[in-house]
Amino acid sequence: MAQNTIPYTAYQEYPIEEMQRRAAEFYTDIRRRRSIRDFSNRPVPREIIENCLRAAGTAPNGANLQPWHFVVVSDAAIKYQIRLGAEKEEWEFYHRKAPAEWLEALAPLGTDEHKPFLETAPYLIAIFAQSYGVLANGQKVKHYYVQESVGIATGILITAIHHAGLVSLTHTPSPMGFLNDILGRPAHEHPFLLLVVGYPAENVQVPVITKKSLGEIATFL
Ligand code: IYR
Numbered sequence: 182m183a184q185n186t187i188p189y190t191a192y193q194e195y196p197i198e199e200m201q202r203r204a205a206e207f208y209t210d211i212r213r214r215r216s217i218r219d220f221s222n223r224p225v226p227r228e229i230i231e232n233c234l235r236a237a238g239t240a241p242n243g244a245n246l247q248p249w250h251f252v253v254v255s256d257a258a259i260k261y262q263i264r265l266g267a268e269k270e271e272w273e274f275y276h277r278k279a280p281a282e283w284l285e286a287l288a289p290l291g292t293d294e295h296k297p298f299l300e301t302a303p304y305l306i307a308i309f310a311q312s313y314g315v316l317a318n319g320q321k322v323k324h325y326y327v328q329e330s331v332g333i334a335t336g337i338l339i340t341a342i343h344h345a346g347l348v349s350l351t352h353t354p355s356p357m358g359f360l361n362d363i364l365g366r367p368a369h370e371h372p373f374l375l376l377v378v379g380y381p382a383e384n385v386q387v388p389v390i391t392k393k394s395l396g397e398i399a400t401f402l
Contacts, residue, residue: 211343214340214343215348217381218292220350220381222303223380233338234251236338237249238334240334240337242330242331242333244325246314246325249330250366252306252360253305254305254364260299263363263375266359267296267299267352267375268296270354270355270359271293271295274355296354298350304378306338306375309371309372310331311369312327312369328373347378348380349377351375352377353374353375354375360375
């Protein structure tokens with residue numbers, strides 16, 4: 182048993198019918214979420230982003246060491262620097278590095294090296310995964326299951342942003358080391374994702390895609 186415990190009074194049980202309704206309603210709501218690549222420049226109150234980040238920070242994670250750091254960028258000059266850095270890597274990706282098979286897989290999405298949304302959207306959230314933590318006295322603390330932990334936190338963040346009524350894009354220029362330089366993060370923090378957040382542009386279009394069925398993604402034994 183853990184050394185220091187309190188009763189879990191926050192647990193809330195629902196009657197079966199209510200659970201069924203809640204599960205169905207959540208699915209109906211989250212299936213509306215789409216990755217958006219064309220953003221409005223409409224401002225978003227910072228408090229909304231703060232609460233979405235607080236939600237992300239509740240994620241289950243390795244040894245509760247919370248191996249993440251979120252850098253929220255709304256400053257136009259920094260967004261411009263990030264766009265330059267990302268488009269440089271993306272040019273390399275689309276014109277030099279990406280194998281034909283990968284480009285074929287991306288073709289239905291219509292993506293290319295141009296990333297204007299990195300300047301248009303009101304917020305870019307750079308998500309960093311910390312391979313270790315640093316205590317106030319400078320001592321290093323090893324982190325565990327870092328990728329899994331940060332992935333879960335990112336999933337909660339994306340869900341919170343959708344729940345709040347905003348849209349996002351998981352943007353992954355590769356490599357993303359330029360984010361450490363621009364945002365002044367130390368080398369032991371690895372850029373995980375750049376999450377673009379805001380309102381969708383008016384009359385935004387999204388690719389026609391399908392999701393795998395339950396039978397394809399799950400097995401009940
Ligand atoms: N990082 C590039 C390419 C890209 C890769 C995958 I996998 C995607 O699902 C989408 C894009 C870009 O952002 O354009």
